[in-house]
Amino acid sequence: MADIAITPAKSQIREASSWDQLKHNRNWLGFWFMVPAMAFLILFLAYPLGLGIWLSFTDTKIGRVGQFIGYENYEWLWDDAIFWLSVFNTLLYTFVASAIKFGIGLYLALLLNENMPFKALLRAAVLIPFIVPTVLSALAFWWIFDSQFSIISWSLKHLGLINENINFLGDTTWARICVIFANIWRGVPFVAITLLAGLQTVSPSLYEAATLDGASRWQMFRHITYPLLTPIIAVVMTFSVLFTFTDFQLIWAMTRGGPVNATHLMATLSYQRAIIAGQLGEGAAIASAMIPFLLAAIMVSWFGLQRRKWQQGENND
Amino acid sequence: MTDLPTTHVNLKGVLTSSAPTVAKDDHSEGMSYLQSVPRRMVTLYLPLSIIVFVLLFPFYWMALTAVKPDAQLLDMETYSPFWTWNPTFKHFYKLLFESHYPMWLWNTMYVAVCATFLSIVASVLAAYAIVRLRYKGANLVGGLIFLAYLVPPSILFIPLATVVFQYGLFDSPLALILTYPTILIPFSTWLLMGYFKTIPFELEECALIDGASRWQILTKIVLPLAIPGLISAFIFCFTLCWNEFIYALTFLQSTANKTVPVAIVNEFVDGDVYRWGSLMAGALAGSLPLVILYAFFVEHYVSAMTGAVKE
Numbered sequence: 001m002a003d004i005a006i007t008p009a010k011s012q013i014r015e016a017s018s019w020d021q022l023k024h025n026r027n028w029l030g031f032w033f034m035v036p037a038m039a040f041l042i043l044f045l046a047y048p049l050g051l052g053i054w055l056s057f058t059d060t061k062i063g064r065v066g067q068f069i070g071y072e073n074y075e076w077l078w079d080d081a082i083f084w085l086s087v088f089n090t091l092l093y094t095f096v097a098s099a100i101k102f103g104i105g106l107y108l109a110l111l112l113n114e115n116m117p118f119k120a121l122l123r124a125a126v127l128i129p130f131i132v133p134t135v136l137s138a139l140a141f142w143w144i145f146d147s148q149f150s151i152i153s154w155s156l157k158h159l160g161l162i163n164e165n166i167n168f169l170g171d172t173t174w175a176r177i178c179v180i181f182a183n184i185w186r187g188v189p190f191v192a193i194t195l196l197a198g199l200q201t202v203s204p205s206l207y208e209a210a211t212l213d214g215a216s217r218w219q220m221f222r223h224i225t226y227p228l229l230t231p232i233i234a235v236v237m238t239f240s241v242l243f244t245f246t247d248f249q250l251i252w253a254m255t256r257g258g259p260v261n262a263t264h265l266m267a268t269l270s271y272q273r274a275i276i277a278g279q280l281g282e283g284a285a286i287a288s289a290m291i292p293f294l295l296a297a298i299m300v301s302w303f304g305l306q307r308r309k310w311q312q313g314e315n316n317d
Numbered sequence: 318m319t320d321l322p323t324t325h326v327n328l329k330g331v332l333t334s335s336a337p338t339v340a341k342d343d344h345s346e347g348m349s350y351l352q353s354v355p356r357r358m359v360t361l362y363l364p365l366s367i368i369v370f371v372l373l374f375p376f377y378w379m380a381l382t383a384v385k386p387d388a389q390l391l392d393m394e395t396y397s398p399f400w401t402w403n404p405t406f407k408h409f410y411k412l413l414f415e416s417h418y419p420m421w422l423w424n425t426m427y428v429a430v431c432a433t434f435l436s437i438v439a440s441v442l443a444a445y446a447i448v449r450l451r452y453k454g455a456n457l458v459g460g461l462i463f464l465a466y467l468v469p470p471s472i473l474f475i476p477l478a479t480v481v482f483q484y485g486l487f488d489s490p491l492a493l494i495l496t497y498p499t500i501l502i503p504f505s506t507w508l509l510m511g512y513f514k515t516i517p518f519e520l521e522e523c524a525l526i527d528g529a530s531r532w533q534i535l536t537k538i539v540l541p542l543a544i545p546g547l548i549s550a551f552i553f554c555f556t557l558c559w560n561e562f563i564y565a566l567t568f569l570q571s572t573a574n575k576t577v578p579v580a581i582v583n584e585f586v587d588g589d590v591y592r593w594g595s596l597m598a599g600a601l602a603g604s605l606p607l608v609i610l611y612a613f614f615v616e617h618y619v620s621a622m623t624g625a626v627k628e
Contacts, residue, residue, distance in 0.1 A: 029531055030452025037443035037502050040435075041465055044477065045499040049468060052476035060479070104368070111365045114357075122369065124615045129372050131611045131618070133560040135578035136600040140375040143382060143593055151378065154393050185372065194622055238467075246469035249562035253582050267471035267563075274475045275567055287472040298467060 055284035062278040073285035082261055083286065086269040090293075092176070093265060094245045097183045101240055102233075104184065105191025110221075112192065113199045123193070130189040138253035141182045145169050145254075169255055172262035179263050182250055187243075191236055198232035199225065238301035242294060266290050376604075382597035383408055390593055408598035417572060417580070418599060425576040426606075428490050428565075429558035432497035436554055437547065440502050444509035445535055449521065459510065466503035473499075474567050481568050492568040493576070497558050504557070505550040508621060512546030513539060549621035552614050559607055577603040 056073055060066030077083045112123055129137060144151055145168035153165040168174045202225060210220050248267040251257065257264035257272060264272075266286055274283020352360075382390065384404035389396040412418045443462070447455045477496055478487075486492035516539055524534045540547070565579045572584060581599045585592060611618060 026450055027452040030446045030450040030455065033442040033446035033450060034458065035442075036435075036439035037462070037506060040439060040495075040498045040502055041462070044480070044496050045465055045468060045473065048473050048476035048480055051480065052472060055476055055479070107364070108368055111361055111368075114361050116361065120615075122365070123619075124612075125369060126372060127615075127618065128376065128608065128611070131556060131607050132376070132604040133562075133578050133607070135560075135562050135582060136603050137375055137379075139581065139596060139600045140379040143597060144375060144378060146593075149391060149393065149593075151398055154398060185375070188368075189372065190622065193619060197619065197622075242467060242469065246471040248471045249578070252562070252566075270471070270475065271563070271567075275478070280475055280479065284475045287475055290469075290472055294467070294469070294472075 052284050053288050055281055056288040058281045060280040060284075062275075062280060066281050069281075073282050074289075076282065077285055077289070082264070083269065085261055086264045086266050086286075087289075089176070089261075089263060090245060090265045090267075090290075093180060093183070093247070093263075094241060097180050097187065097244050098237065098241050100180075100184050101187040101191050101244075102237060105188050105236075106195055106233075108188060108192040109195035109199055110225075112196050123196070127189045127193055129186055130193075134186060134249045135253045137186065138182060138250045141178070141185075142169070142254050145178050170259055172259055175255055175259055175263050179251055179254055182254060183244060183247065186250065187240055191240060194236045195229060195232065198229050202228050234301045238298060241297045241301070245293060245297065246290060379597045379601050379604075382593055383601045385594065387594055408594040409602070411595050412598050412602060416595075417575075417584070418577075418602070420573060421575055421577045421580040422603070422606075424490060424574060425559060425578075425603075428493045428497070428576060429555050431490075431494045432501060432558050433551060433554040435494065436498040436501035436505055437550055439498065440505040440509055440550065441535075441540070441547075443502070444506045444513055445539060447506070448510050448513040449518075449539075450531070462503050462506050465499070466507065470500060470561070470563050474563050477564070478567050487568060488570045488574055490574060493561075493565055496564050496568070497561060500561065501554040501557060505554055508550050508553070509543065509546055512543045516542050545617065545620070548614065549617040552610055552617055553621040555610070556607055556618075 055066070057068055057070060058066030059069050059072070108126065112119070112126065116122075143149075147167045147170055148165060150165065150168060152168070153162070156162045156166070166174060168178050206224050207220055210224060215223070246267055247265060248271065251263055251265055251268050252271070255263045257268045266289065270283040270286035272283075273279050273286060381399075381401065384406065385401045386403060386405045386407070389401055389403075446452065447459045447462075481487050481492045481496070486495065520538055520542075521534050524538055529537070560578070561576075562578050565576045566582075569575050569579065572580070575583070577599075581596065581603065585596050585599055
């Protein structure tokens with residue numbers, strides 16, 4: 001309809017030249033508007049994505065163009081215990097951190113949704129860990145988890161709970177716990193504030209009706225809050241899982257994959273192999289190995305979302 | 318009318334099955350009056366204060382470490398580690414006058430502003446075209462842009478490093494300015510699409526009838542109405558740029574070109590046992606610009622986060 005509106009605006013009627021077509025045709029106009037965004041995304045996103053998969057089939061090193069070597073990188077990784085350790089670490093990290101982030105995030109959202117004094121201030125404060133650059137807060141955690149001067153060890157010693165300093169980032173189990181904790185700390189505000197926004201769209205009259213029917217708080221949560229939040233939960237958790245799975249900076253700032261590779265994720269391992277050791281091909285193979293996992297995560301949450309919308313008869317907003 | 322409050326209290330006693338000890342006659346919204354104060358203490362304020370304490374403690378610790386004298390930092394028996402009575406600005410002084418820190422801050426700011434600006438321009442055009450021009454395949458392109466949001470930097474940095482090297486951009490801020498938009502454009506396009514959808518179509522139809530071109534409509538009608546969305550997109554992109562690490566770590570080499578997060582991790586971390594003060598001062602100074610920006614635009618942050626997720 002927009003095109004029809006343009007023509008009478010011309011003072012005289014003439015044939016539309018090809019220049020006019022380029023200027024006014026909806027599809028051409030759309031194309032011109034899309035050029036800048038598409039140029040960026042194709043040059044620096046789609047092309048590298050393809051190039052990365054290609055690199056994983058070559059033996060490229062830094063400063064040397066590689067030859068096509070088929071599946072050799074992948075065969076090499078298949079027998080590489082460190083690679084499988086990093087896969088295990090990544091899955092453990094993603095699963096534990098995402099589950100706890102979801103639990104605490106939802107709980108925090110429910111708490112913040114209550115009516116109380118200083119509500120706005122509290123909400124603003126909760127989001128700060130999300131604003132501060134991850135590396136910088138990771139450094140704060142590095143200091144908090146220091147082997148000698150950790151404030152946690154100090155407090156526990158003075159409470160009489162432990163006698164020796166805990167070697168937080170030097171012990172494999174503790175190191176894993178610490179990086180997972182730092183990841184949860186960083187991710188909870190995002191989950192909580194997004195779910196809080198979802199909670200605020202739930203009509204209070206539903207709770208009032210449920211209260212009159214004698215529903216307990218748990219029943220209200222289970223049968224009103226949770227079903228209405230499911231779509232937003234699916235989206236938030238997709239993002240959360242995705243960014244946890246591909247996390248790099250937190251690990252790099254805190255442990256660099258140590259001790260004895262106990263906290264190496266696939267992303268950090270690929271950085272170490274590709275950039276530090278110079279084996280671009282092998283690093284690209286590790287990075288490409290993340291893609292199937294990511295696709296699986298996206299699929300799971302996507303279909304979870306679809307099913308819910310259909311069940312509730314909601315339309316796609 | 319006078320007996321209304323009494324019914325109120327009785328009802329509360331029945332519903333919460335707790336003795337109506339506190340007959341607080343508040344007219345607050347919601348149903349919080351159904352809960353007694355002690356119960357709210359345990360179920361609301363206590364867990365909330367624990368969570369908020371854990372979330373904010375690292376910042377307190379960061380700030381405290383940054384102003385503590387070195388001697389107190391490592392001697393935790395003579396001095397209480399939780400407070401200091403003689404704060405020092407030695408670490409900040411070292412940061413500002415004896416290191417490249419101001420330069421790193423400038424680099425970060427420069428890269429973030431340029432990349433954000435480029436992304437917003439590209440996103441405004443793309444979002445407007447997808448939502449309002451509705452050319453053939455607009456929905457498909459919208460979906461693809463959303464997918465692009467899901468492609469994480471950690472699987473792109475290796476091939477991008479070779480691309481950056483080929484184009485001769487290695488170790489230059491331009492490498493970051495051109496690659497950051499791949500992270501920012503999908504997000505801000507999606508956010509702006511949501512904002513543009515809320516602008517009434519009739520306004521544009523009127524303008525079209527008056528003979529305005531699409532470009533005039535965009536600059537004179539749509540953009541002024543979408544200013545809250547633009548601010549949200551801007552500050553969120555800026556935050557993402559500031560936070561980005563893996564590209565900056567891979568593409569930059571010389572000390573003078575680094576951004577704050579990379580520089581702190583690589584240049585400040587040495588074997589020195591007294592490094593903590595300046596390290597934390599650096600981390601604090603690197604976070605402050607974002608926290609200040611955040612303090613001014615809290616609402617925009619929240620709407621940016623939730624807006625992009627909801628759409």
